Amino acid sequence: MKKNYEYLCALRKVMKEQGIDACIISGTDPHQSELPPHHWRGREWLTGFESENGTNGTVVVTQDEALCWTDSRYFIQAESQLADTGFKMMKEDGPEAVDLIDWVTEHTNSGQTVGIDGMTFSVSYAQRLQQELNDNGVKLNTDFTPFDIIYPDRPERPKNKLFVHDEKIVGQDVDSKIEAVLKEVKGELANAILISALDDLAWVTNLRAAGDINFSPIYVGFLYLDEKGSRVLFIDEEKLSKEVEQHLDKYHITTAPYDSVKDFVSKLSKDTRLLLDPQKTARGIYDHVGCTPVFGGDGVAKLKSIKNQTMISNLETAMEKDGVALTRFFMMVEKEYPGGKLTEVGLGKALRALRLSDPSCVDESFSPILGWNAHGAIVHYEATEETDVAIVGDGLLLVDSGGQYIYGTTDITRTVALGTPTQEQCHDFTLVMKGHIALSNAVFPAGTTGHQLDVLARQFLWKEGKAYYHGTGHGVGYFINCHEGPQNIRLNINPTPLEPGMITSNEPGLYLEGRYGIRCENLIVTEKYETTEFGEFLHFHPMTLFPFDLRLFETSIMSAEEIKWVNDYHTLVRERLTPLLTADEAAWLAEKTKELK
Structure with missing residues (x-):
């Protein structure tokens, strides 16, 4: 067996210790990225099913089963890379497709607990999962973070420097982009927005980074905007150069530590109606929102497209x-x-x-x-x-x-x-x-x-x-x-x-x-x-x-x-x-x- 089988055994041990009967591990990050930074590519490390381009895969592990769902683009690759790891490939599309959530609900019993890391699952996915589990009397734990324990050599969060994407090349400044975004926010009957998707973040701020994400010049962070003029970029400060700080000052964007975003949304005033795109926002962030959440399309993707x-x-x-x-x-x-x-x-x-x-x-x-x-x-x-x-x-x-x-x-x-x-x-x-x-x-x-x-x-x-x-x-x-x-x-x-x-x-x-x-x-x-x-x-x-x-x-x-x-x-x-x-x-x-x- 490959080394991955040892990782699987370690995961099952942690599950048993924490009372988790089944866990689901995504292949993404708190921003629902297609190509997450290596810090969040624990699923690839666990299974051995990996690629520099990223791979579409979601894992389900119980004490008896270890399954990896992927789509038809990766069937041949997954069959090969999952051999001798203890994991079995499951097809998520095509005539032999099996729905992951259906499988989990069919293989768990009332009183049992399913664990996920809520920061790596979208609100929409986690809500569907929770509804299906609740109907069967199964609990959902959204704070299950096994890689903190079993992945000792886990890469750090990327700390690459940002740079300004020249507005002469972009053809639009940050103020006009924020104005357009807030117009979309108002159309959703909200007065604030938290932007989680990294490509949306890069587009709004006219900032890029080299190295945070493989093959994409986007960067890791969150952006909060509201109709009162508050503009907060949640980012590791090591990433900011003097040029970038001047760029942010020009557009009245303040900064806060990346890890403070959950605390920030928990303290928003009660009259704040925070627009969250349920497909782009992590369940782990939503769980901390202290104001009124408004679910809807954030409009940024359309503007960017x-x-x-x-x-x-x-x-x-x-x-x-x-x-x-x-x-x-x-x-x-x-x-x-x-x-x-x-x-x-x-x-x-x-x-x-x-x-x-x-x-x-x-x-x-x-x-x-x-x-x-x-x-x-x-x-x-x-x-x-x-x-x-x-x-x-x-x-x-x-x-x-x-x-x-x-x-x-x-x-x-x-x-x-x-x-x-x-x-x-x-x-x-x-x-x-x-x-x-x-x-x-x-x-x-x-x-x-x-x-x-x-x-x-x-x-x-x-x-x-x-x-x-x-x-x-x-x-x-x-x-x-x-x-x-x-x-x-x-x-x-x-x-x-x-x-x-x-x-x-x-x-x-x-x-x-x-x-x-x-x-x-x-x-x-x-x-x-x-x-x-x-x-x-x-x-x-x-x-x-x-x-x-x-x-x-x-x-x-x-x-x-x-x-x-x-x-x-x-x-x-x-x-x-x-x-x-x-x-x-x-x-x-x-x-x-x-x-x-």
């Missing part, structure tokens, strides 16, 4: 820089591939170096996914020294990567053939691209949601009995998180409409376990198309600038409109990138963007 023209223009600059780095990367791949010395890990390091050679690129936006053949079928594959393979023979290389530029966040996936592709690979690639093109070409009335458009990307795969089970598109931040809401494009119903200024990914795929994976991703911005007697219509414009592999298109199953889209897009790529390239690079790009017939 709509990029102004300054941001969009700057993001175009970031895309050009990204396109140059990718051109140099794939040129290198083609040149070195015949020598048989390329590896997945080596390619990841090379791509990172090329991006970071531009001074405006602070970091990657996630750990790159470089999957050769069978590894490409693992949706969130991460090459390590243990899994690394050489890029030899014929096959498909899937490269999903991105950069955190001060001008914006990029995220792109390309699948390329090395050697000679098979007819089946070309056919599958073209099915995926037909879906990508259909979504790219969509024209739709204002008010349309991503859920209503999602089928456009899946239709051609479905017609042949094929499918992918991840979302087609996610929102993308502006030098914040690579993944952001509230909009998305996926099968699940999401009431948020797509609006002008929203940046969203378009990334259909197909994955044949043990063989190869295909994903084709651009970032697209929603724009106004036209206004007619029937109302306003919108469409998408591609932001990403890099060609798709012409060798993989099966033109016999493509329409004239689809072929035209590819040629028009490649013309755009060539026109935007060529002035930034050397003569050799420009010649290579010209070959990769030649007319598809």
